[in-house]
Amino acid sequence: PAQSSLAGTWVNELGSKMVLNPPDDSGQFTGSYLTAVSAAQKPIRVSPLVGAQHDPKGAEEEYTFGFLVNWSFSDSIAAFAGQRFVDAEGKETLETTWLLRQKVESHGDDWEATRVGRNVFTRAA
Numbered sequence: 001p002a003q004s005s006l007a008g009t010w011v012n013e014l015g016s017k018m019v020l021n022p023p024d025d026s027g028q029f030t031g032s033y034l035t036a037v038s039a040a041q042k043p044i045r046v047s048p049l050v051g052a053q054h055d056p057k058g059a060e061e062e063y064t065f066g067f068l069v070n071w072s073f074s075d076s077i078a079a080f081a082g083q084r085f086v087d088a089e090g091k092e093t094l095e096t097t098w099l100l101r102q103k104v105e106s107h108g109d110d111w112e113a114t115r116v117g118r119n120v121f122t123r124a125a
């Protein structure tokens with residue numbers, strides 16, 4: 001099958017964009033995340049991303065990956081874990097589940113500090 005890593009530009013259902021660099025031989029990669037979530041911040045700022053994928057040579061098609069986004073506009077951090085899927089037409093989808101950890105002002109507020117959600121990414125046109 002055609003070799004394909006996660007390198008490239010992806011967009012999620014919120015309209016956020018992420019640009020992923022090619023992975024190294026151990027599957028580790030860097031990138032940048034451009035959130036479209038206006039509640040998050042203005043003006044749009046880029047946040048750095050680090051991650052890792054299985055099968056960095058892309059011999060298989062449907063490998064798992066994870067990455068961290070260190071939001072540049074807030075004291076929060078997000079951890080994404082997911083899998084790449086390729087359909088019969090070769091269209092790729094990244095199904096992810098994320099944890100968004102906000103910084104809370106007191107240990108007593110720790111209980112409400114982590115949100116969980118899902119994001120689907122497709123290759124930007």
Ligand SMILES: O=C1C=CC(=NNc2ccccc2C(=O)O)C=C1
Nearest residue numbers: 014016035036037040071074076100
């Ligand atoms: O501090 C904050 C507050 C809101 C945020 N929203 N964006 C997200 C949160 C989770 C997953 C994806 C996104 C996104 O922007 O695509 C990000 C950081």
